[in-house]
Amino acid sequence: MxxxxxxxxxxxxxxxxxxxxxxxxxxxxxxxxxxxxxxxxxxxxxxxxxxxxxxxxxxxxxxxxxxxxxxxxxxxxxxxxxxxxxxxxIGMVHQEFSLLPGFTATENILLNREPQNKNIISQVFGKRANTLNRKEMQRVALLAITKLGVELNSEMVVGSMPVGHKQFTEISREISKPNxxxxxxxxxxxxxxxxxxxxxxxxxxxxxxxxxxxxxxxxxxxxxxxxxxxxxxxxxxxxxxxxxxxxxxxxxxxxxxxGREVKAQENAEDETSKLRVVENKPILSIRNLWVDMPGEIVKNVNLDVMKGEFLGIGGLAGQGKIGIPNGIMGLYTAGGKVTFDGKDIPLNNPRECLTSGLAFVSEDRRGVGLLLDESLEWNVTFSAMQIHNKFLKKIGFIKFRDNKAIKKTTDKYIEQLQVKCTSSKQKAKELSGGNQQKICLAKAFVLEPKLLFVSEPTRGIDIGAKALVLESLKRYNRESGTTIVMISSELEELRSSCDRIAIISDGAVSGILPASTSSEEFGMLMVGNKTPKEAS
Amino acid sequence: MTNELELQQTPQKKGSAFLERIKSGVKAFGLPRLIITGFLVLLFLIAPAAHVNIGTAITDVINRFGMNAIMVLAMVPMIHSGCGLNFGLPLGIIAGLLGATLSIQTNIPGGASFWLAILYATPFSVIFGWAYGKLLNKVKGSEMMIATYVGFSAVSFMCMMWLLLPFKNPTMIWGYGGSGLRTTISTQGYYYHYLNDFLALDFSKWVSPASVGDGAFIGAMKNFFSHLVIPTGMILFFAVFAFIIWAFLKTKMGTAMTAVGSNSQFAMASGINIDRTRTISVIMSTWLGAVGILVYEQSFGFIQLYNAPFYMAMPAVSAILIGGASVNKATITNVIIGTILYQGIVTMTPSVMNGLVHTDMSEVIRIIISNGMIIYALTRKTEASR
Amino acid sequence: MSNIFKNAVTSVKDGFKGFGDRQSKKFHDFVNRGPKENLKNLGEFALNNIVPIIFIVFCAFAIPISGQPFSSVVRDVVTRLMRNSFLVLSLLIPIMAGMGLNFGMTLGAMAGQIGLILVSDWQVVGIPGLMLAAIISIPISIVLGWFCGTMLNKAKGREMVTSYMISFFMNGVYQLVVLYMMGSIIPIASNSLLLPRGYGIRNTVNFAGTKGSLGMRKSLDNFWSFNIGTIQIPILTILIIALLCIFILWFKKTKLGQDMRAVGQDMEVAREAGIKVERTRVLAIIISTVLAGFGMIIYLSNMGTLNTYNSHSQIGMFSIAALLVGGASVSKANIRNAFLGIILFHTMFIVSPYAGKNLIGEAQLGEYFRVFVSYGVITLSLVLYEVKARRAKGHQAKELKEAQEKMLKNKETAEVIA
CATH class of the missing domain: 3.40.50.300 (P-loop containing nucleotide triphosphate hydrolases)
Structure with missing residues (x-):
């Protein structure tokens, strides 16, 4: 046929x-x-x-x-x-290695496809009692490596290989498969x-x-x-x-x-933006920042954030843009120098960051952003309670949770951000992604930060919630004058909300441009080509 | 748009909805807990047939509840801070034993020796708990296995110490050898029944056993009350501690502790010092363990040294699990219900079994139920996610 | 048959050759490195083998203090080596499959004990009796191992504490069977086994033989043996242990063995490659349980008496402690660790009561001491393993920091030059 x-x-x-x-x-x-x-x-x-x-x-x-x-x-x-x-x-080599560190290249290449020798025990107990035919394994593996035409020691244990050889092992495994x-x-x-x-x-x-x-x-x-x-x-x-x-x-x-035909940046220039003053003096300056965040390693970032502005950080996945806020806020090991509001922020110390007026909405909502098993009240007010001693009342000489104040504040944000829930007592895990994100924002707003990092705020949520989240961030920036740094993989989202956009490539800033710059130029920065027109 | 859809439930048929509700009710309560409750109720129902006096039975259960409840309560802080079940409870017990022996060495008779024992035990529990907490912070994720062996190591180390420590009070040391502490030391003359007798309600003083002329109901009531003793002081003592823990969990620090156990990443991002919070919870658990064993001894009448503390963590662990706690969630209600159920079964099975079939299978049943409960908690899917 | 023998021989040969090669390579590396490097490596070596080193030092002091003649210490150690090796070796396979120390090995011990109780009731004596007991233990071990393995699959990441609790739970079930069902539901004829009340097995069961017939005690050891001085060398027992070692070496070379190693390293990668992860893990536990059952039979035949309600629970702890003393960890253990561990651990075990008596005049102290050491060793090994695993994770941050510092330095020098 x-x-x-x-x-x-x-x-x-x-x-x-x-x-x-x-x-x-x-x-x-x-x-x-x-x-x-x-x-x-x-x-x-x-x-x-x-x-x-x-x-x-x-x-x-x-x-x-x-x-x-x-x-x-x-x-x-x-x-x-x-x-x-x-x-x-058809074979595929994924971005993340799927290799066993304790096995040699040969063993990995032929994982679960090992040539075997029969023996008397395997006649009784079945195929898994067959012994491995090491010679044949070696031959097949070498064949694949030769076909690939790379230098790779087939008897080396993968765990002690340089990354490149691991990659070659992965590819060899795919091409060693018949047909x-x-x-x-x-x-x-x-x-x-x-x-x-x-x-x-x-x-x-x-x-x-x-x-x-x-x-x-x-x-x-x-x-x-x-x-x-x-x-x-x-x-x-x-x-x-x-x-x-x-x-x-x-x-x-x-x-x-x-490149996109739609021009989105007119939003950034709306009237509200005229109401606020962006001072030309940095509130946050980052020097030589490195962050050990697996998959989002930051190598050397230098960046200034102006007071009152809405800064975007963009770039392709895995280049390190997400590592920046995670490192500054102390969630992953970091080094370098960060100055905020005129004083140095000690790294690897979340509490110091929060007390000096930084706040962070994490991209990992379920892992870092929320107490899934607790009520919305707890989620919204916990950080503010611990950092600023809010929502506490004194009985005798001991401070207890003030449940009334907690409920009042939570209800306020539920209404303001249009969170869909049965009550403020509902558990966070029962909410949809978009509503969970709104709770994360509420948590940050309650802290009344001077500077707010928002990481991938629209990831995995539906369009309606997306618009609402972006809108409330923008309003927060305009109305309370809070500096916002938004990290996002979606360039258009950044262009529609931000004043300036910094692009991260290979763990460092490859350029900072005003949001009204054409997408093409951002695209060049993303793939690591610095343009001469780089703004500072 | 879609999130509204997510919230909407799919319409269900009415008939199955009822069944569903029963099912989810059973699921929330937990099948094992249901079986254990049923078993306990059954024991009480057949008790008269086994010639077991309900009054005596209730007295026993209440008494054992009072003896063990604080040790069960000792599980709560560590569960809240995400350290898991405190299999290292023997460490706290050892602090308590040190307090008890030192108090008897000081030789102040009567109830004062009880408070003195708590006083002596406190620095030990703080030091032990601090070191134990530091250790557990280094092995996050496998606390329970290591806690078990820390407990065992400590108990076996103290076995040597009981032999070597220079205690002198003749009521405590081996009569013939002249050195080393006895395996059991009587608390008689010191704090024996100090809490038990405080405001105790001994109904036998006021009600005499049923006599010939009484009707069936009156007779039964008389028989019931004439055997009933309520150790008010001990129950009050527990109530005070339970209240303190309950209140603590509502403070800023207590809230932080719960958050650390619920999601340590979240707590860290909110500026909580995870290690410090965990260490504090471990110190609290250890101290409660020390107080718990002292309460136990004053009712039991003896201080048990050497190998006795080895397996004392297991009953406490399974009691709180039977009460509805999980590896990372526990409440005071879990403590109370769990201790009543567990101690109910432990005290009721031997007497009822003996009365019915003249065999004592209670030990076997206890082992199967308590360890079965722990396995159930460890293998539940919901727990495995974190 | 010849095929399998040939395989076994080659696998043993490979094993030795591999060992020799590794050693000579190590030596080569040693010579090629500078003295400073070697000192650093020595420190690392000491840190990695801290538990065996502590034990060697301890034994070196305790043997003279105990006042025991060296030959009698050697004799006792050889006896215990013969008695315990099989049990300790049964722990190796679950470690290979990444399931940690199998505290559930007591389940196999229970199966072996049930086999022995039944066989002694049926009056099957000598080696046939032991073999029959082994055959009876197999199906029981398989069922218990399957139960344990299935439970552990539901508790991934906390296998050890779960298998530990399972051993307690099963102890209850074992008591139910042996103390209440034997003699009432399961027919037991011999009154010398039953408690006076008519059902349930006595606290101790003697295999020394009743009614003048030969029992099972030492039948394995005495079958074929010779003496060196006062030390009995039981050839048959040695052969059986050797056979198990060959089996383990051979097993590592089978497809199933390879799969277990794969599953032990990363369950997700193994699953992606099409290996049935859960099934492989259950099989690892079943094999370990069956072997532990055999091991218990060998152990008890050497002891001559069964402590019906205690033997199995003690043996679990002592076997695990012995393996760890030999330098094994939660994720890595080999035959060498097992033998070295048994020798060191039991030397400590034998001499410490005497040492305690000679030091402070309390034999009891030495007994407590050895219990403390058993628990302490397990604790120490578990803690060291966790701490090491954590340290490995922190490695990358250090690299990044160094790279950054290097870069800054380069920049500075560049500026200076400019």
Whole structure:
């Protein structure tokens, strides 16, 4: 029934929505054997959803499947699980390593696919009593490593390898699988040093020569130019353009990635903004900040925040923008010098930060932001009670919780932020994501901070709540003159709310521009290219 | 938009709604707890058939409740601060034993020796609790296993100390050897029944046992009351401590402690010093353990040294779990209900069993119930998430 | 059959070769490094092996103080080595599967005891009796091990405390069976086993043999043995222990062994690769429980008497303490740790009452001391393990800090040059 197709993989008119929220619209993609296709786009452009669909991940099926067709070598397929995809010859290397640190490269490459020898005991007790055929394991592993064309000691324990070799082990594992035809690499160079990244790019070329097609997802656009023959740019769930790698440039790609026709920044210039005064004197200055936050490492950040302004911090995921507030507020080990309101803030000391008038709404709502098992009253008032001794009343000489005052304040914020709940006694875990976020904001507002960090305030919440959260932040900034630093992965969100936006790339500030600057320029900063027009 | 949808419940059929409610009720109360309560009620129902006097039974249960309740209460601070179940309770007990032996060494007779024992025990519990708390802060996540072995190590270390410490009071040391403390020391003449007898309600003084002329109901009531003794002082003593802990949990510090146990990340982000809060909770637990054992001794009549404290944590741990606490949530109500249920079963099974089948299976039943309860708490899904 | 033998031989050979290679490599490294580096490494070595070192030092002092002739200490240690090795070795497999110290090994000990009680009631004596007891213990161990493993799967991350509580819980069930059901529901004929009341097993059961027939006591040890001086060398027992060691070495090379090592390192990665994580973990506990059952039978046949309601609970603690004394940790243990641990731990155990008596005139003190040491060792090992695991996590922050400092320094020098 199948006519032989030139294409190894064809994805036709793929669409996907989560509860009516469209994330992919009419995406088509076709790949020939040996093709190296670069897939670029901002966070949330739909790259990972597309890959999840290709691999038949549970997330997709649990949320109602997808629209469109996937063909492999001309035959329509619909994978029920990632292992089905593997059987059809598609492999993926994820951003996070899926390796066992105590095993050698060989053992990891052949994990749960080890060649075995039968013996008399296994005849009785079944296959798991087979002994491993170490020689054959070695041979298969070396074969895969040679195919990749990298230097990798197959007998080295993964735990003591440099990151690059771990990455090679991961890739070797995928290509050691029989009939591998297509390999998806999700930001494989993000964690690598320059030299290692070069070696990896060469190995991609080797794979291509061996007839294996590669989908290469990366934010480093130069790498795309170096190694790909085709580039697919995605934005807002659509393929914006397919480019031929030879005849494009970094700036063209960056423009396509972030460029948007809608002009959003008029919001930033509304009347209310005129009511307040942004003093041209820094309230917070950060010097040589480093933060050890796994996955969001900050290496060297220097940044000044002006009094009364609404500063945005943007950048791609994993570059370190989230690490900044987490480090300053003492949630992760940090070093460097931070001066706030004229005095030095000791790092790794949350209490000092809070008492000197900083507050933080964490991106990790459920982990850090909320007491899930406690009432909304506790969630809203706890920090203020502990830091500013609010909501306490004296009975005798001991201070007890003042439940009346607690309830009054909580009810006030429930009304003001339109939190949907049964009462202020409801447990935080029973609320929806958007309402939980509003509670987190209320918690910060009660502290009456001079400067408020808000990290990814709209992540995982619906559009209605999103607008409300952003609106109340803006109002808070305008009305009470509180300086706000908002960290977000969504550039448009930053552009619509902030005065200036700092872009973080590779753990450092790559540039600060006014929010009215074109998206294209921000895009260039995000991928690590500093523009000469850098504002200070 | 969607969050409104999330809040809306899917409509249910009315018939199943009732069943659902029963199911969720059982779930909230916990099946094991339901079985244990049922078992206790059953024991009381069949008690008359086993010729067990209900008055005596109730007296026993109340008495044992008073003896053990403070040691169960000692679980509360550590559970609140997220240190888990205090399997290291023997450490507090040792502080209490040191207080008791020192008090007898001081040789002040009567009730004053009880207060003196608490006074002596306090510095020990603070020091032990502080060190124990520091240690537990270093091993966050596996507190319970290490707590168990810290308790065991401390008990076995003290075994040597009881032999070596230069105690001199002849009521305490081995008569023949001349050195080393006895395994059991009587509290008679010191604080024996000091709390038990304080304002005690001994109904046998006022009611005589049933006589021939009484009707069935009057006879039963007479039989009941003539065996009933209520150790008011001991119950009051517990009530005071329970109130103090209850009130403490409502203070700023107590609120912080609960938050640390509920979500330590949240507490840290709110500027709470996690380690300090945890250490304070451990000191509180240890001190309550010390006071608890003193209350136990004054009612029991003996100070038990050497190997006795080894397994004293288990009854307290399972009592609070039976009362409805979990590894990171506990209330004073859990303490009271749990202690009554646990001690009810421990005191009722031997007498009822003996009366019915002339075998004492109570020890086996106690082991299965108390440890089964702990396993149940440890393997519950909701607990495993944190 | 020859195939498996060949496998076993090669695996042992590989084991030795691997050991030799590792040692020579270590030596090589040692020579190649400078003296300062070596001193640092020595410190690290001491820190990593603090427990065995403390014990060696202690034994070195306590043996002379005890006043016991060296030969008699050696004799006692050899006896205990033969008696306890199998039990201690049964702990290795769950450690491999990342489940920590299997406090639930007492479950296997209970199964072994039930087997022995039944066999002595049936008057099957000598080696056949022991074998029959072992066969009876297998299904009981499997059921108990399955129960324990399933429970531990529900308590991931706190396996040890859970398995510890399970051993207490099962002790209740064991008492229910042995003290109330044996003789009433489970037929027991021999009156010498039953309590005077007619049901329930007596507190001690003697395997020395009744009615003039040979019992099971020492039947394994006496079957085939020779003496060196006053020290009895039981060849059959040694062979059985050697067989277990070979089995463990061989097991590490099987698919199941590999899967266990994988699961032990990271359950999520193993699951992604298609390994059945839960099943593998349950299997680890079942194998350990069955082996502990055999170990208990060997132990009791050497002892000659069963302390019906105590033997199993003591043996759990002593076996775990012995393994830890040998330098094992919650996540890493091998055959060497087991043997070294038994030798050191039992030397301490034998000499401390005498040492206590000679030092302070109280034998009791020495007895308390050895109990304290058993618990103390377990506590120390658990704490050290946790602290080390934490320290490893803090490593990255240090690296970042150093990188930052280096960068600043470079900048400064650059400025100076400019």
């Amino acid at each position: 199948a006519e032989k197709s030139d294409y190894l993989l064809e994805m036709k008119n793929i669409s996907k929505d989560y509860n009516g929220n469209v994330v992919l619209k009419d995406v088509s993609l076709s790949i020939k054997p040996g093709d190296v296709v670069g897939l670029v786009g901002e966070n949330g452009a739909g790259k990972s959803t597309l890959m999840n669909i290709l691999f038949g991940m549970n997330v997709i099926r649990d949320t109602g499947g997808y629209g469109g067709k996937i063909l492999i070598e001309g035959n329509e397929v619909n994978f029920a699980s990632p292992s089905d995809a593997l059987k059809a010859g 591998i035809k297509l390999l998806v690499l999700d930001e494989p160079t993000a964690v690598l040093a320059e030299k290692e990244a070069e070696a990896l790019l060469r190995s991609i070329e080797n794979l291509s020569k061996a007839g294996i097609a590669v989908i290469f997802i990366t934010h480093r656009l130069q790498e795309i130019l170096d190694v790909c023959n085709k580039v697919v740019v995605m934005r807002d769930g659509m393929v914006v353009k397919e480019l031929v790698a030879k005849s494009t440039s970094i700036s063209e790609m960056a423009k396509l990635m972030v």
